[in-house]
Amino acid sequence: MKLKDYLKELYHCFHCHLCNVGNWHELDEWVSICPTYAYFGFESFSAAGKIEIGRAFIQGKIKKPSSRMLQIIFGDLGCGACHSQCKDLTGLNIDHVEFFEELKTKLVEEGYGPLPKQADYARSIQRNHNPYWEKHEKRTSWLNSRIPKGGKIVYFVGCTSSYRTQEIARATVEILSASGVEFGIMDGEEWCCGSPLLRTGQRKLARDLAKHNLRALKDAGAEKVIFSCAGCYKTFKKDYPKLLGRTLDFEVLHTSEYFWNLIKEKKLRPRREEGIKVTYHDPCHLGRGTGLYDPPRQVLREIFGRYFVEMKRTKENAWCCGAGSGVKAALPDFAIWSATQRLEEAEKTGANILASTCPFCKRNLEDAEKKVKKGMEVRDLSELLSERLT
Ligand code: SF4
Ligand code: SF4
Known part of the structure; x- marks a missing residue:
């Protein structure tokens, strides 16, 4: 879709801000859901703010993007939590993640982005x-x-x-x-x-x-x-x-x-491990990105049984680890802050292990753990399974 074709759906955003603080159907409290808004604290860093900026850019009201605007747009995680909340709570059909990527692409084509560290890894690639x-x-x-x-x-x-x-x-x-x-x-x-x-x-x-x-x-x-x-x-x-x-x-x-x-075909028979509490972090690209929520949980339940416990923000409502979309390279402090929030949430479940299914999540969560020393073991599902093969 061309950038200007998003205009109509962008106009549907009525700045309700439900995409910043999701009130999930199964919970009775408001909980922070957008890491960029929670960390930077200005509306421009929320999904609604980025929609407003993008709309102004498409309409030619922004002639030359400022460095602040580039930090806001290229510092977006593309985690999609806003999209889950917005479609669920307002019924609107704004594809936030796709639009943010399209906006970044247009800015790059016009010679305004990405951020220096993101351009640097492109040179390495x-x-x-x-x-x-x-x-x-x-x-x-x-x-x-x-x-x-x-x-x-x-x-x-x-x-x-x-x-x-x-x-x-x-x-x-x-x-x-x-x-x-x-x-x-x-x-x-x-x-x-x-x-x-x-x-x-x-x-x-x-x-x-x-x-x-x-x-x-x-x-x-x-x-x-x-x-x-x-x-x-x-x-x-x-x-x-x-x-x-x-x-x-x-x-x-x-x-x-x-x-x-x-496992279902009995080609793998993992050993049961009762007593060690494990919780699971949904990587944004796997969960909201492709809808794969259950298989990692099924494997964890197979090994840890009732000692597999959920965090409050899971599946469509999962909190992003903070590493994606070139953010770990460009805004490392923010990336670590986001991962620390996740470690604290995992800690509240009483789990000893925080499992995930993405090397990039693991790396960022582990970097945060090294810094804040919560005593949480950050592991990938593959490691937990390989250690328990019979
Ligand atoms: S929930 Fe949707 S409509 Fe409401 S502010 Fe966020 S993007 Fe706009
Ligand atoms: S994609 Fe994630 S970081 Fe970006 S606005 Fe939406 S919830 Fe916030």
Whole structure:
């Protein structure tokens, strides 16, 4: 959709501010839901404020965006909590996340964005196929066993687990191997999925990455591609078809749903672990982004039984960890603050472990834990499962 085509739906926003403080049907209190509004405190940082700014920009009332405006727009998390609240409570059909991404793309095309750190990781992606300024040749340095290249079932590792949270990649491989599934990885043919670019309006380079990855997976004969990263998963599942105007040649699965299927088929039999309390953080790209809420919970219940407990803000109402859409790179203090809020919420459940299903969430929550020392163990679902295989 072109940016100006959003105008009509943007006019429907009546500044009720329900998207800042959701009052969920099952609760009897108002709870903060928009991290940017909660942290920065001005209306311009709320969804309604960004809608107002975007509308003024489309209508040419803003001739030259100020640096403050760019910080507001490119500092948005794209977490989609506003969208859940707005559609649920007002019945309006504003697609906030899509609109914010479209607005960022237009600003980049006109030479106004993204923020410097977000442009910096784009340069790294261009040069190294990852946003971390790491050498492409080291992409599989986490591997501790030989895995075939390609095949019908492919595990797409993603940049964060290839370079920063390698324990997730190793745990995933361990689980897949234990289940007896024949699978491969893409080795040097795997490039960044493009999520950090799409979320910051840098669409042109993202399209090149999509073309490369799809071509490589086709050449590898992939029929099923499995992702341990919520960001990669959403990018393949939702963004690639839109970006390239076609359906994919293979099935796209997140590890949580694949693991759950393997458990149901009795190919995996995790050991029961009673007594350790675990709670679960829904990654925005997996939950609100693709609607995958239940499989991670089913796996956790299978292992921890009644010791799996929920936080107050879950599923559609989950609080964002604060890392996404290039925010961890550009606004690190805000990212850590958002993650700290989540740790505090997890702590209130009495849980010892905060589990998630996204390496990027894990990294940010772990960074916050190191800072505030709540004594919370931050783990990925794959780690918890791999440690309990029988
Ligand atoms: S809930 Fe919807 S209508 Fe109300 S302020 Fe937020 S975006 Fe606008
Ligand atoms: S996407 Fe998230 S951070 Fe952005 S306005 Fe909506 S709730 Fe706030």
